[in-house]
Amino acid sequence: MNKKQGSAKVCLLRCPDYSSEQVEKAIAKGLKILNIPIRGKVVIKPNLVFAHAQKAPSAYTRPEVVAGLLETMKEQDVKEVAIVEKSGVGVSTHVMFRRAGYRMLAERYGVQLCPLEEEEKIRVALNGSRVHKSLLLSKKMVEADTLIFMPKLKSNVLAHGLTGALKLNIGSLDDRERMWHHDHLLDEKIVDILSAAHPQLVVTDAVEIALGGNQMTEHGYPLGLIMVADNPLAHDLVAAKLLHLDPGQIGHLQAAIRRGYTPVSLDDIEILGDYPLAEITNKTAGLSTGMIRVEEFPSPLSIRSGTPYCTGGCHGIFLDWLYMLNDRAPQRLSRFPAMPVIIGRTEEEITAPRMLVIGDCAAQSPHLHGKQLRIEGCPPTHRDLILQMAFKTRVFAPFIRADMVWDSYAVYPWRKWLKRKNRKVGQSDEPEGLRRNDDKVNSRF
Numbered sequence: 001m002n003k004k005q006g007s008a009k010v011c012l013l014r015c016p017d018y019s020s021e022q023v024e025k026a027i028a029k030g031l032k033i034l035n036i037p038i039r040g041k042v043v044i045k046p047n048l049v050f051a052h053a054q055k056a057p058s059a060y061t062r063p064e065v066v067a068g069l070l071e072t073m074k075e076q077d078v079k080e081v082a083i084v085e086k087s088g089v090g091v092s093t094h095v096m097f098r099r100a101g102y103r104m105l106a107e108r109y110g111v112q113l114c115p116l117e118e119e120e121k122i123r124v125a126l127n128g129s130r131v132h133k134s135l136l137l138s139k140k141m142v143e144a145d146t147l148i149f150m151p152k153l154k155s156n157v158l159a160h161g162l163t164g165a166l167k168l169n170i171g172s173l174d175d176r177e178r179m180w181h182h183d184h185l186l187d188e189k190i191v192d193i194l195s196a197a198h199p200q201l202v203v204t205d206a207v208e209i210a211l212g213g214n215q216m217t218e219h220g221y222p223l224g225l226i227m228v229a230d231n232p233l234a235h236d237l238v239a240a241k242l243l244h245l246d247p248g249q250i251g252h253l254q255a256a257i258r259r260g261y262t263p264v265s266l267d268d269i270e271i272l273g274d275y276p277l278a279e280i281t282n283k284t285a286g287l288s289t290g291m292i293r294v295e296e297f298p299s300p301l302s303i304r305s306g307t308p309y310c311t312g313g314c315h316g317i318f319l320d321w322l323y324m325l326n327d328r329a330p331q332r333l334s335r336f337p338a339m340p341v342i343i344g345r346t347e348e349e350i351t352a353p354r355m356l357v358i359g360d361c362a363a364q365s366p367h368l369h370g371k372q373l374r375i376e377g378c379p380p381t382h383r384d385l386i387l388q389m390a391f392k393t394r395v396f397a398p399f400i401r402a403d404m405v406w407d408s409y410a411v412y413p414w415r416k417w418l419k420r421k422n423r424k425v426g427q428s429d430e431p432e433g434l435r436r437n438d439d440k441v442n443s444r445f
């Protein structure tokens, strides 16, 4: 486990736009201040959870920022560079590389674009973990000499309002392992992944940030910032401050601190660069991250939260789905029938002609009287929720479009099948808990 000790450094650097000149200047300045060697086999992990010109234009790390980093790396002792990512569940990373404009990086810089679901992986054992005993990670990522995280600074209601360097690691897992305990244990799960995939460097695209809605469809705001940090937790503590979030309320940051990661507060971080923190927080003042409880979301639905309350599970995913409509098709919210929605197990007596029952815990509620429209899972995936809500309530999320359905239900399974056919024997994709040969775990960590 790589727990950093001593003073952590976070550079806040002006970058008014995505021009190559501005981006390179900012990143070069940050790297010079931090003086971190980038060498050997380099893996870059960006945020490509989703990219779409109309529906999700601000959700991902822009290729201009990755290009800026690659330019500055030309003078370093770098052997090869791979960009490793897994986009959202059920989403083809291969397609997202194209939609986000990353093919240009492969053509111009010769970097490898590596969709995790198609890559060779190895299972690594974890020590002192809470949720996973082991993780199936990209072989390239595990064997990298330098691991660089490149988050997009944005809000995420599944992660207490903040998605930064620590939450980025969820995209280091393939779909099934990613959804395993994506519930009230998500915070501990994120720290488990950090123990196996800990970056030496974080370079963040905050030239345009995205806030206040669904993690994929929320709208962008110009902030003109690039962050360069030598410690992911320090990065996220500063990022929380920039978005006016209380780090004490961000579960995965607190879980990391409880498990010995440092720094534990802003006081232990050296904040450097040419863009004063106070100037940035003045710009972000009044911007909302949208972090509310799901039953507080205004709609004709009567939402009842049972237990457990899973910010990273059923409650968060349903809230995220509501925000998706709010972001890109707000008129559809008023089309909901005024029906109860039950999320989590409740003891409440609820009688209605029809009700929506979200997730496996809600389905165990003993006093529900009326026709139940169930969406199963622990938690249901975004993909299932989007599809089932369309079937069951006739309310179509903005992602139900011919191009996205084709990508999700044709390209994605086909490419996975093709790659699996050619994969080396012995590389299991089965998630933890379903594997039969736990004793064959590779113990590199």
Ligand code: SF4
Pocket: 182, 183, 184, 307, 308, 309, 310, 312, 313, 314, 315, 343, 344, 345, 358, 359, 360, 361, 362, 377, 378, 379
């Ligand atoms: S079914 Fe939903 S509410 Fe229950 S534990 Fe799983 S994610 Fe949480």
